[in-house]
Amino acid sequence: MNLLPTISTFFIALSAILVAIGWILIAKGKRKQHKATMIAGAISALLFFIIYVSRTVFIGNTSFGGPEDVKTYYTIFLIFHIVLATVGAVFGIVTLVLAFKRKIKIHRKIGPVTSIIWFFSAVTGVLVYIFLYVLYDPGETTSMIKAILGL
Numbered sequence: 001m002n003l004l005p006t007i008s009t010f011f012i013a014l015s016a017i018l019v020a021i022g023w024i025l026i027a028k029g030k031r032k033q034h035k036a037t038m039i040a041g042a043i044s045a046l047l048f049f050i051i052y053v054s055r056t057v058f059i060g061n062t063s064f065g066g067p068e069d070v071k072t073y074y075t076i077f078l079i080f081h082i083v084l085a086t087v088g089a090v091f092g093i094v095t096l097v098l099a100f101k102r103k104i105k106i107h108r109k110i111g112p113v114t115s116i117i118w119f120f121s122a123v124t125g126v127l128v129y130i131f132l133y134v135l136y137d138p139g140e141t142t143s144m145i146k147a148i149l150g151l
Contacts, residue, residue, distance in 0.1 A: 002133050005062070008051040009129040014043035016122030019115050026111075035099070042096055045089075045118075062132050065139030074131055075149070081124035088114070088121040 018041030024035040055061075064074045091114040098107040132138055 002138065004055045004059070005129060005133060008048045008055070009126055011044045011048035011051065012122050012125045012148075015041045015048065016119050017041075019043060019118055022054070023115055026098055038096075038099070042092065045092065049089075060141045062141050063139035064132065066131065066136035070136075076123070077131075078128055081121070081128055082126060084117065085121040088117040091117055 016039050022034050022037040022041060025037055064071050064078075066074065091110065095107060095111050095114040098104075098110070
């Protein structure tokens with residue numbers, strides 16, 4: 001069933017949209033709205049993560065079902081996405097903690113970097129979804145390691 005991947009992809013895309021809106025709001029000096037929007041973006045990312053991990057634990061991950069000559073490129077792209085998403089999540093947590101601790105000077109410095117990493121992470125995540133469920137028929141649902149390595 002593709003419902004859970006579709007829902008989780010929606011939340012990751014929503015988080016990137018909210019971060020973009022938050023960036024615009026802070027550029028306009030609207031701190032309260034920026035804070036609320038960024039918290040909503042973080043909650044959206046957290047919802048993605050909860051759905052993704054739950055699906056991975058209880059159902060497994062979907063392997064690439066496209067042609068063999070594309071599989072290697074997809075796998076390299078997937079690994080890039082995973083690294084980017086992991087770095088983005090760590091940066092996101094650090095950026096949020098800095099904001100909540102009112103360490104605004106450093107928050108301002110790493111916030112834009114975090115946002116850019118998060119945008120690329122979200123875009124590559126949506127592309128992974130498109131490769132797995134839109135462009136090609138999904139492969140078998142299997143353990144995360146097998147799906148990542150294409151086994």
